[in-house]
Amino acid sequence: MIIILKQNAPEQRVQALIDDVKQQGMTVHYSQGAETTILGLIGDTSRVDEDKLRANDVVFDVRRISEPYKAANRRFHPMDTHISVGGHTIGEGFFHVLAGPCSVESEEQLLTVAQSVKASGATFLRGGAFKPRTSPYSFQGLEADGLALLREARKITGLPIVTEIMSEAQLDEFEDVDILQVGARNMQNFRLLKALGRTNKPVLLKRGLSATVEEWLMSAEYIMAGGNENVILCERGVRTFETMIRNNLDISAVPLLKSHSHLPVIIDPSHAAGIAWMVEPLARAAIAAGADGLMIEVHNNPKAALCDGAQSLDLDQFANLMKEVRRRTEFEGKSAD
Amino acid sequence: MIIILKQNAPEQRVQALIDDVKQQGMTVHYSQGAETTILGLIGDTSRVDEDKLRANDVVFDVRRISEPYKAANRRFHPMDTHISVGGHTIGEGFFHVLAGPCSVESEEQLLTVAQSVKASGATFLRGGAFKPRTSPYSFQGLEADGLALLREARKITGLPIVTEIMSEAQLDEFEDVDILQVGARNMQNFRLLKALGRTNKPVLLKRGLSATVEEWLMSAEYIMAGGNENVILCERGVRTFETMIRNNLDISAVPLLKSHSHLPVIIDPSHAAGIAWMVEPLARAAIAAGADGLMIEVHNNPKAALCDGAQSLDLDQFANLMKEVRRRTEFEGKSAD
Amino acid sequence: MIIILKQNAPEQRVQALIDDVKQQGMTVHYSQGAETTILGLIGDTSRVDEDKLRANDVVFDVRRISEPYKAANRRFHPMDTHISVGGHTIGEGFFHVLAGPCSVESEEQLLTVAQSVKASGATFLRGGAFKPRTSPYSFQGLEADGLALLREARKITGLPIVTEIMSEAQLDEFEDVDILQVGARNMQNFRLLKALGRTNKPVLLKRGLSATVEEWLMSAEYIMAGGNENVILCERGVRTFETMIRNNLDISAVPLLKSHSHLPVIIDPSHAAGIAWMVEPLARAAIAAGADGLMIEVHNNPKAALCDGAQSLDLDQFANLMKEVRRRTEFEGKSAD
Amino acid sequence: MIIILKQNAPEQRVQALIDDVKQQGMTVHYSQGAETTILGLIGDTSRVDEDKLRANDVVFDVRRISEPYKAANRRFHPMDTHISVGGHTIGEGFFHVLAGPCSVESEEQLLTVAQSVKASGATFLRGGAFKPRTSPYSFQGLEADGLALLREARKITGLPIVTEIMSEAQLDEFEDVDILQVGARNMQNFRLLKALGRTNKPVLLKRGLSATVEEWLMSAEYIMAGGNENVILCERGVRTFETMIRNNLDISAVPLLKSHSHLPVIIDPSHAAGIAWMVEPLARAAIAAGADGLMIEVHNNPKAALCDGAQSLDLDQFANLMKEVRRRTEFEGKSAD
Secondary structure, eight states, rough: EEEEEEOOHHHHHHHHHHHHHHHTOEEEEEEEEESSSEEEEEHHHHHHHHHHHHHSSTEEEEEEOOSSOOOOOTTTTTTTEEETTTTTETTTTBBBBEEEEEOOOOOHHHHHHHHHHHTTOOEEEEOOOSOOOSSSOOOOOOOOHHHHHHHHHHHOOOEEEEEOOOGGGTTTTTTSEEEEOGGGGGGTTTTHHHHHHTTTTOOOEETTTTHHHHHHHHHHHHHHHHTTEEEEEEEEOOOSOOOSSSSSOBHHHHHHHHHHSSSSSEEOOOHOOOOOHHHHHHHHHHHHTTSEEEEEBSSSSGGSSSSSSSGGGGGHHHHHHHHHHHHHHHHHHOOOO | EEEEEOTOHHHHHHHHHHHHHHHHHHHEEEOOOOEEEEEEEEEGGGOOOOOHHHHHHTTEEOOOOSOOOOOOOOTTTTOOOOETTTEESSSSTBBBEEEEEEBBOOOHHHHHHHHHHHHHHOOOEEEEEEESSTTTOOOOOOHHHHHHHHHHHHHOOOEEEEEEOGGGGGGGTTOSSSSEEGGGTTTTOOOHHHHHTOOOOEEEOOOOTTTHHHHHHHHHHHHHHHTTOOOEEOOOOBBBOOOSSSSSSBTTTTHHHHHHOOOOOEEHHHHOOOGGHHHHHHHHHHHHHHHHHEEEEBBBGGGGGGSSSOBBBHHHHHHHHHHHHHHHHHHHOOBOO | OEEEETEEEEEEHHHHHEEEEHTTTTTOOOOOOOOOEEEEESSSGGGHHHHEEEEEETEEEEOSSSSSTTTTOTTTOOOOOOEEEEEEEEEEBEEEEEOOOOOOOOOOHHHHHHHHHHTOOOOEOOSSSSSSSSSSSOOOTTTTHHHHHHHHHHHOOOOOOOEOOOGGEEEEETTSEEEEEOGGGTTHHHHHHHHHSOOOOOOEEEEEEEEHHHHHHHHHHHHTTTTTEEEEEEOOOOOOOOOOOSBBOBTTTHHHHHOOSSOOOOEEEEHHOOSGGGHHHHHHHHHHHHSSSSEEEEEGGGGGGGSOOOBBBBBHHHHHHHHHHHHHHHHHHHBBB | EEEEEEETTTTTHHHHHHHHHTTTTTTEEEESSSSSSEEEEESGGGOHHHHHHHHSSTTTEEEOOSSSSTTTTTOOSSSSSEEEEETESTTTTOOOOEEESSSSSOOHHHHHHHHHHHHOOOOOOEOBBBOOOOOTSSOOOOTTHHHHHHHHHHHOOOOOOOEEOGGGGEEEEEEOOOOEEEEEEEEOHHHHHHHHSSSOOOEEEEEETOHHHHHHHHHHHHHHHHHHHOOOEEEOOOOOOOOSSSSSSSSSSSHHHHHHHOOOOOOHHHHHHHHHHHHHHHHHHHHHHHHHHEEEEEESSGGOOOGGGGGOOOHHHHHHHHHHHHHHHHHHHOOOO
C-alpha cells in the first residue's frame, strides 16, 4: 500500500501517521521526492483501513498495491481448492452440472426433474425452497416442505442437493443440505456470511448484480476468515445498460477469478440470459473459458413453472445440452469426478 | 398488463391461458388483429407473475402497463405519507436532518457529536452500532455497546435515534430504536424486510447500489404488504462507470419517487460522493429537487474516524452546512416540524 | 407497435391520431377495453417515430413489438450474409483472424508483424494509421504514411488490410483499403455511417462503449439503408462498473446478434480485457459462443509499442494462440475459407 | 505519476526504463523498499503514455497522481473562464438559459418559439438543423435550410444561436453560428474536436452517454490544445441500469467540474430525463448545485414535434419555468449578464 502525502504536510503530523501505521504491524518505507512524499507500507495490509487513511488530512491519496483479500488469494494459496461433497470433487480439472427447477413445486415435479437430470448426467440437484422474489406478491417457495422434498429426492436419486439459504437464522434448518447457496441479493449480507464461516459446509456464493470481482472475493473472504474454506464462486450475470437480456454474463470473470483466486468457479447461464435458447451458447463459452461447472434451471413443464419459466430448459432440452456439454468437457480434458 | 400472442397460436392453448388468467381474478379483453392478437388483462395485476406468462409458449411478449407495487403507489394512495416519530413528522412539507457519526466509537465521541449536531439544528441522531463493511478485517462496529451508547445519547440530548439493523434476528435488540435503517446491501434481504413488515417501527430503506427505482419501491412494498406503512426512502447514490467519486447521487430519484409514491424521501449526500467537500453542493441540490430531509455523516475528528472519515464533516463544517440548509429550506417553505 | 391511449381521451383527438398514423402507411387496429384502449399498428413500423407518438397527449405509452431495424434484421433476411473480400469469405461457417499492431509505427515493425502473423495463420492484417486516442498528447498515428506502409505490407504478404477511418472526409484516402473499420467512439458518427453507406466497401463496425445491441444494429442499419450491405459487427467489450479490467466482453452479444441479425460477428478480445494474458481465454469463449472471427493485437515488441502495448501479444504468443484457435475452430467445423 | 516495479526486475532493464522516461523530460525519483521499488515521475506527466509504461515487463503498475488534462485543469488555471458571445458572458457568476426546439421544422415554428422564449427570458436560441438520430429512418433535420432559418430567427429576435455540428467538413457552413454544439455521440469524434480547436468559436461540448468526467475533460483538452479555450461543458445525463427514465442526470458533475476545471458548466435537464414534467425539478437542482446555465427544449406544439416531443416544454410551461429560474438564480445571486 502506498500513501501519497500532501505537499507541505507538517512533519509532526506525518510522524504521527507513521507511528499509527507501525502500531498496526506495518513497516513503513519513507521516500521524499522533490514534490511528492510517499509512504510505502510493507506487511499484511489486508487489515489496513483505506478509508481511515484517506480521512487523514496530511494524506493526498492511498493506493493499494496488493489485494485486500488474503484467504481467497491465489498469491498466498497457489494450489487450486478442491471441495469434496456428496462423493464428488468440485474444482479445477473437474466439471459438474448442478441442475433442477428454479423452485421446488411438488413431489411429482421435483422427482420427475431429479431423475431425468440425473439420467442426463447432472451430478447435483438444485432447487429453491425459500425463494427471494422481487415482489412480495410472487410465489415465495414451499419453504420447509420444499426442503423436505429435496431431501426425499436426494434419497431416491442419490444426487447431493444445493439450495438457497436466506438468513443465518435458518442454519439449523439447512443442517443436512449438501451445498448452501447464497443468492446474488445476499452476497453482502454479512451476518449470513459470518454465520456460514462458522460452519464447514460448502457454500455456493453467487455474485451480486453489480458487485466487482474484488467485492465478490471479499465476500468469500468473510466466509473463509471464519474458518470455512469451502467456497464455490458462481457467476450469474451482471447488471448493465443492456435491455435485450436480463443480465450480461461476465465471461471475463472466469479467467480473472482463476488467476486471482484458487476457488472453484461455476457459471449459471440460465439466470444470466433469462432466456432458454441462450443457455447453450453461454454454456459452451463457459466451458471454453475454463469454468469448473454449470448451474442450469430445468423444469418438466417450463410453461407452468411457478418461477423463471422463461429461462428453464425442459427435460429433453437439458438432455441435449448435456450431450453437448460432455462433448466439450471431454475436449477440455475434464470430467465429473 | 398486455399479453401479445404468437402468430398462429393454437386456439385451444390460448383459451387455456385465458382461463388461467381469469382464475387469478383478472378480466381478459381479447383483441384479434390481422397479424397480432393481444390479451388485455384488467384488474389487480400486481399479483400476476410476468415470468410465468412469458414461459407460456403461445406468448410472444408481456408488457406491464401499471406498476407492480400497490401499497407504495401514489395512484392508489394520493395523499403524502407523514410519519410521526420522536415528536417529529417526516414527509412532504417538512425537512429533517439526521446527523451523526458513521459508527459509534466511544461515549465521548458520540455525546460530543450528538450535542453538537443538535445545537446546529439536526433533529435526529444517526450512528452505526453494527456496521456492514466490505472487508471482514475492517472495524465491524461496537455492536450491543454501540446501541447502548445511542440510547444514552438520546436520553441526554432528546434526539431520536436512527441505526442500521442487519438481520431479522436482531429485532428484539433494536426494539426501542426510533428509526430502523436498512442498508443498501440489504435492500433485497427479503427475510429482513418481511420481519420489519410485521412491526410498526419507522424504517429508513436505503436504495441498493444498482437497484432501479421500481425494485426499490418493491422492497418498500415488502415492508408495507406486511402491514407496516412507516417507510422512509433514502437515496445514497448508485453505481455507475464513473471512477472519480464513489457513487453517483441520482437526483432524478427525488421527483420520480414523489410522483410515483407517497412515501417520504431522504437524501444521503455523504455516502453518495464519499468526499466531505461535495456534501454541501449535493445537499443544496437535494433540497431544491424536493427531498424531505438529509442524512449527514458528522464526526468530531474525521481524520481519526474508524469508518468513512473521508466523507464525514467535522462539527464546524456541519454547523456551517446547517446554516445553508436553513436558509434554503426556508426558501422552499419547509421546516423541521 | 402498440399505442396505449390515456383513459378518457377525447374521441376527436384519437381519430386525428389514427388518421395521422394511417397516412404513414400503417393499418390501425382499434381495440377498446373497459379501462384501456389500444391501437395496434400493422405495417412497416421501422419508419414510425416513437418519440413523436409519445408526445401526443392522448397517448399513455408506446410499445414496439417488432425491431426498429430492417435491413440488418434476420426476420427479413433469414440467410446469413457472407462478405467476399481479398479472396476470403467472412460470415457464418468460416473463421478468420485479423491480426496486427494497434498502430503502424515503422516499416520494419509492420512488415515483421505482418509476415509473422501470416505465417501463424492470420488471414487479414490490421493496423491503425489514424488513431483515436483519449488524450490529445498521445501518439495520434503515422496517418497517411501509416496507410502507405499498410499498402506495402499487403503487397508483400498478400494479406488484405483493415484500418480505422475516422471521418467521411477521409473516404478517398481510404479508397483501396480492404475493410474500413469504424471505431467504438464513432459508432454513432452518423455522417460517417451515411458516407460509408454510399460505398460498397466492407465495413467493420465496432460496438460503442455502452451501446445496446439494438443501437449497434441501428448503426449497421444506417450503412445498409444507404445500399452497402457489407457490414461486419465487432464486439470489443462494454463499459460497466468493474475496475479490474478495461471493458467487459459481452459474450451474450454473439448469440443475440446471430439470432436477430444475419451479419457476421467478430470478437476483439484484446480491447475487451486490455491485458495480454486474458486474450486466449476470451478467444476460446468467443469461438465456442459462435463468433465468425477474432481481431487480435500483435506487436513484435509490445513493451515498446506506441499504443496498447499492455494488451498486445508478441509474435510467439500469437503463434501459440493460433495453434489453440485452429484446434478449436476445427472442433467447431469451421475454417478460414 | 508513480511506477511500481516488479519484484526482482533486472537492474539493467530498470535503468533503461528510467532513461526512457528522462528523455521525455521527466525527473525520476527512485525509491527502493524492502519489497517494493517505486519510481516517482516529476514534471509534466500529461504527455506520458500510461499504456506504454504498463506494457514494459518490469512494470507492475502505474498510478497517475496528477490529472492527464492541463489546459482544462483548474490547478493550472485557477481563474474561472468567462466566454463572451453575442453580447453575453457565460461562466461562473452568470446564469443563461439556452432554449428552443429540438429540431428546426419551419419558419413559423422557429420564429414563434424564438420570440416566445426571448419574452420569457432565454438569452440564447437553440435548435437543431442537422440531427443525429438513432434510426436512419427518423427525421434527420432540415439541414442547410434549418441553418438559414436559425440565422433569420437571430436577426429578428437578436438571440445568438446554438446548433449542433456533426463533422469537421461542416465548419465553413457553420461559420457564423454563435455557439457550436458537439453532441454526446460525437464527444470523442477527435477529428471534429481537433478542427474546432483550430477555430476560436465557442464550443458547447456535451458529455458522452457513458463518458467519465475525466474523459470529458480530455475531450475539452483536445479543443483547447489546439488553441481554442472557449469551451462550455454541458451535462445531459448518463447511461445507467435505470429504465424508468432515459438518462440519469449526474448532478455530482457540477461540483466535480467546478473543482477540477475552470470551464463553464451548463445542464440540459430535457435530455437527461426525457420527460417534460421532470425538467423543472432537475433545473432547480442544477441551479442549486452551482451550474452556470440551462439548455431547455421548447416547442410551440410538442405533440407534433418531429423529435423529442415528449421532453419538450410548450411555450407556457417554459414561461412558468423561467419565473422559477429567475426566483432561484436571484437567490443564488446570479443573473444573465
